[in-house]
Amino acid sequence: MSKTIQLADRVENLGVETAFLVAGKAATHAAAGNEVYPFHLGDMNLPTPPNIIEAAYKAMRDGKNGYTPNAGIPQLREALAAEFNTTRKTNYNIDNVAVQPGGKPVISKFLLALMNPGDEVLYPNPGFPIYESQIRFHGGMAVSYPIIPGEKNFSFDLNAIEEAITDRTKLLIVNDWHNPTSAECSAEDRKKIAEIAVKYDLTVLLDEAYFDVRYDGESVSLIREPGMMERSVILHTFSKKYAMTGWRVGAALGPKSIVDVIAKLNVNDESCTSHSNQYAACEALQGDQAGARKILTLLQERRDLTVEMLNSIEGINCYKPNATFYLYPDVTEAMKNAGYTGYQPFLDAVLKHTGVSMCARTHFGTPLLDEKRKYLRLAYSGIDKEMIDKGLTRLKTFLER
Ligand code: PLP
DSSP states (O other): OOOOOOOOGGGGOOOOOOOHHHHHHHHHHHHHTTOOOEEOOOOOOOOHHHHHHHHHHHHTTTTTOSOOOTTOOHHHHHHHHHOOOOOHHOOOOOGGGGEEESSSSSHHHHHHHHHOTOOOEEESSSTTHHHHHHHOOOOOOOOEEEEEESSSSSEEHHHHHHHHOTTEEEEEOOOOTTTTTOOOOOOOHHHHHHHHHTTTOOOEEEEOOTTTOOOSSOOOOOOHHHHHHTTTEEEEEETTTTOOOTOOOEEHHHHHHHHHHHHHHHHHHHHHSSSHHHHHHHHHHHHHHHHHHHHHHHHHHHHHHHHHHHTTTOOOOOOOOOOSSEEBBHHHHHHHHHHHOOOHHHHHHHHHHHOOOOGGGGSSSSOOHHHHHHOOOOOTTTTTTHHHHHHHHHHHHHTOH
């Protein structure tokens, strides 16, 4: 007997994290016996610091294996509030923190808590593809604003944000230290974004997944601007700073009224984040930071090598960003010289002939109408220096042949 399964209409609107699709193709290429140079996914091939691993073992041995309070263990919520009060100058307490299984769930829970069907939500394009997917999946209107090339790096098009606002705009998503371009807000940008949020009474999701992945200077959060603490939820994750992508620990921090709803969503979804991993996250925040420093040093070395090698390829132009582990080079001329107009045939040919696996601009939203230049996105978090060198040498040979 066969039955036709009728899926819910909303499934039509569910997107994917496109980098995982590229990873699938790379895996197939590798399974056929080819060497693959993985620049596609923001995953990490660096070890989680040993003191964090030991804290998880200890928690398990000590019997921390049951459910926890839905918003997380008090020790971790307190440690997070204290960390944010130091690094962001907030005045959070435990009530402002809901622990999450990773940073990503904060996106859907923020929308579920605040967005009614038909509400307009502003989000960056190019941008992390889950924003658009989740806004549309939950019945909102996804309205993008551009991230544009500037003199030293990409930047937020603040005029476009204001122009896109209508009387149905309710929420704004800002990803400072931006995936995929590594754009970051200047002091002036932060002031202007906060003014816009206050003027139009928007509630804001600050995706700060890369706050701590910074090589020079100091990360300053938008939360410090007047009016932002009472209208913003911060997406925090342990994934990147401590190489803990698979541990799934993160948090939502913001006004109690929103955090309470997010904790109620925890009850309905996962019940709680892994008990022992929450103890490991406490160690990450309060224990020895040598491991985190080492991760950052290695990432910086990879960044320097990748940028240098990309810029040595004819027709490629790459900024050297101060934060995140992504590069977003302009490859317009290189693609033209190699005889490609479309991204997919280009990526397929590069994978086939060189083993280099990367994402393109199109994996981060639909290109804007007036967008003429072509871009790739390379993550250097999951590939060591030797492989970067080998892969990009092969790419250079292929493109300059
Ligand atoms: N936000 C951005 C911009 C990201 O790039 C990522 C991961 O790549 C996340 C959120 C989610 O990270 P995680 O769920 O691993 O904490």
